[in-house]
Amino acid sequence: MTAGGRWRGRSASRRTVLVALPLAGFALVGLLAPLLAPADPAATDLAASLSPPSAEHPLGTDQLGRDQLSRILYGARISLTVTAAVLAVSLTVGVLIGTVAGYLGGWVDRVVARVIDMAVSLPGMLVALAVIGVRGPGVQNLVIAMSLWAWAPYARIARARVAGLRDSPHLDALRLLGAGPGRIIGRHLLPPAVAPCLVYASTDVGAIVLGVATLSFLGLGIPPPQAEWGQMLIEGRPYLASAWWLAYPPGIAITVVVFASNLLGERLAIGDERPSILRWVLPTRPRFLRSRNVRPPVTSASASASASASASASASARAAERQPVGPRSAGPSAASAGTLLCVRDLSVAYPHVGGYRRVVADVRYEVRRGRILALVGETGSGKTSAALAPFGLLDPDAVVTGSALLGAGGEARQLVGAGPHERRLVNGRRVGVVFQDSLAALNPLRTIGAHVDEAVRNAGRGGRRDATRRVTEELLRLTGLPDPIGTARAYAHQLSGGMRQRVQIAIALAGEPELLVADEPTSALDVTVQAQLLDLLARLRDELGMAMIIISHDLAVVTRLADEVVVMYAGRTVEAGPVATVIRSPAHPYTRGLLDAVPHPSAVPGTRFRTMPGRSGAGPDDVGGCAFRPRCPIAIAPCADHPPELLTWAPDPGAPASELVAPVLRRVACFAQPAATTRAPGGVGERDGD
Numbered sequence: 001m002t003a004g005g006r007w008r009g010r011s012a013s014r015r016t017v018l019v020a021l022p023l024a025g026f027a028l029v030g031l032l033a034p035l036l037a038p039a040d041p042a043a044t045d046l047a048a049s050l051s052p053p054s055a056e057h058p059l060g061t062d063q064l065g066r067d068q069l070s071r072i073l074y075g076a077r078i079s080l081t082v083t084a085a086v087l088a089v090s091l092t093v094g095v096l097i098g099t100v101a102g103y104l105g106g107w108v109d110r111v112v113a114r115v116i117d118m119a120v121s122l123p124g125m126l127v128a129l130a131v132i133g134v135r136g137p138g139v140q141n142l143v144i145a146m147s148l149w150a151w152a153p154y155a156r157i158a159r160a161r162v163a164g165l166r167d168s169p170h171l172d173a174l175r176l177l178g179a180g181p182g183r184i185i186g187r188h189l190l191p192p193a194v195a196p197c198l199v200y201a202s203t204d205v206g207a208i209v210l211g212v213a214t215l216s217f218l219g220l221g222i223p224p225p226q227a228e229w230g231q232m233l234i235e236g237r238p239y240l241a242s243a244w245w246l247a248y249p250p251g252i253a254i255t256v257v258v259f260a261s262n263l264l265g266e267r268l269a270i271g272d273e274r275p276s277i278l279r280w281v282l283p284t285r286p287r288f289l290r291s292r293n294v295r296p297p298v299t300s301a302s303a304s305a306s307a308s309a310s311a312s313a314s315a316s317a318r319a320a321e322r323q324p325v326g327p328r329s330a331g332p333s334a335a336s337a338g339t340l341l342c343v344r345d346l347s348v349a350y351p352h353v354g355g356y357r358r359v360v361a362d363v364r365y366e367v368r369r370g371r372i373l374a375l376v377g378e379t380g381s382g383k384t385s386a387a388l389a390p391f392g393l394l395d396p397d398a399v400v401t402g403s404a405l406l407g408a409g410g411e412a413r414q415l416v417g418a419g420p421h422e423r424r425l426v427n428g429r430r431v432g433v434v435f436q437d438s439l440a441a442l443n444p445l446r447t448i449g450a451h452v453d454e455a456v457r458n459a460g461r462g463g464r465r466d467a468t469r470r471v472t473e474e475l476l477r478l479t480g481l482p483d484p485i486g487t488a489r490a491y492a493h494q495l496s497g498g499m500r501q502r503v504q505i506a507i508a509l510a511g512e513p514e515l516l517v518a519d520e521p522t523s524a525l526d527v528t529v530q531a532q533l534l535d536l537l538a539r540l541r542d543e544l545g546m547a548m549i550i551i552s553h554d555l556a557v558v559t560r561l562a563d564e565v566v567v568m569y570a571g572r573t574v575e576a577g578p579v580a581t582v583i584r585s586p587a588h589p590y591t592r593g594l595l596d597a598v599p600h601p602s603a604v605p606g607t608r609f610r611t612m613p614g615r616s617g618a619g620p621d622d623v624g625g626c627a628f629r630p631r632c633p634i635a636i637a638p639c640a641d642h643p644p645e646l647l648t649w650a651p652d653p654g655a656p657a658s659e660l661v662a663p664v665l666r667r668v669a670c671f672a673q674p675a676a677t678t679r680a681p682g683g684v685g686e687r688d689g690d
């Protein structure tokens, strides 16, 4: 920041402090009234009735000889008490109603929105008059009446804030961790909903003080002989012409508080949505990052291998204990025995003009224990929808059909159509997810440690606070973060993209999952950090025996990390099989096109890459016949009739014999591929007719 910018920043904060001073003075005077008041505000002295300001009575006396200064000071106390009570009730009720409605959405939200609209449109003073008319005057009834008037704007603000956050990735991440609505609302939605409400409350102070004074002026607020500013005005009204000091002090007090409250609210609203108190609570940069520039190690495997050895060993052991289908041993060879996730005929549709539009059609894939499956394709090909649909992590409007079995035999769980309770048993425990946008997936108001602690607690690990934190630090160390203790104290925005991805991985590992789903885990990172993260994922697969689904459009990532690949185009699988063979001899023209577009290290400088003509983004039902036909260089007549089936494909005759008995068969959906209908020998993984 430039010196000019710093100066402007400082003078802006000074202005905020300046406008806050009258309110702070009002609060202080109210609190200290018994100490500051020179006399008892109720003590009458008829001999001194209507005395003008003097040394003995700096603000004069009223018609009963009561000291005006003392009454003003005690008036501040009463206004402060009533205002604090009204704010506490209306803010609590409003924020709770707005937050719950915003989170639940649907008909609850619609009904609450209508009620809020009605409450806001009713004149507040009429509501208060009606309540006091029924219940009678008094401090308690005044608070009830004013709260009924004041709650609705808080509910509206909170609802709008939460509705904007409802579908954010960091809430998806929490749901995935198994967090229930109570915890999500209490810990993650109330704080951001309260922040703008506090800004509004600073403006509301003036409105409430004015409302209390007005009701007292009308004889419906604070009953005499209590000193209240509005009450003072009404009592002094008959004498205002001859005794100006009866009108000015309470009038000025009300005006100053109302004016300062409006100015402060405006300043907070333009400066930052968060009230300054929250900014004080959140440091700009933690101490450990101030002292040195922390970056992830150059090679995660080497730097953290020893530190993580014990953690990973214990993690593997614990995972094996929980294994429902027999013990799991670390290492890909031992783990490759069984299918962990079996997806069949998976379709996803989203609401679209006049109905639904399918974006994934009849996709099938399998993830085997300890193996990495990559879903690849251009943007909009449906890979994210196909990977996240089984876990209920798509937009609530998405319609998912088909089958996704997690586990095998009698222990297998059907994930499609599972209820919230069943999902909580799976998400965050048996399955962890790493989202693409690591900044959005982490709550900006909570430390990294708080995120991981929560994941650890959700997974039923940890126990007491310090024990939980130890597990958290162990997980952060396991993901190769160089300073787990310091990182736990940091906030998401204080870490680099690579570090945040490691944090997400640590959160995902908290439940010792059998399956990790990573959505474009490296796409926003530079090449070096990308390589470190890929090393980390490979190490976790090897050390923990964990299966993974990697969603990526980057074939370089796929080649480096995955064991098997599913290539998607327009929501359908066009080719699938072991990465090595698919990359070596792509069968589908789309796969070939994707590979041709990848820069090759041995390419002569200046070589132009081959790009595929046409645009991606079509849905499975948008084009008649094969969706790739408009871009296909080898399209033939049948391609226009109907989409080709995904058939087992015999590898080329020159393929090694091991491929003929490979556990994962190659499949391709292409009419122009003559070998596509050839049946390959069955393997232990996917078989025809599965």
Ligand SMILES: Nc1ncnc2c1ncn2[C@@H]1O[C@H](COP(=O)(O)OP(=O)(O)OP(=O)(O)O)[C@@H](O)[C@H]1O
Pocket: 350, 351, 359, 377, 378, 379, 380, 381, 382, 383, 384, 385, 386, 395, 553, 617
């Ligand atoms: N909530 C939604 N409502 C409507 N359409 C959606 C929604 N989410 C995704 N889609 C559409 O579904 C299709 C597939 O999206 P998806 O994110 O699964 O593709 P992708 O291959 O993962 O793309 P990307 O790499 O850009 O994330 C796209 O056309 C997208 O516009």
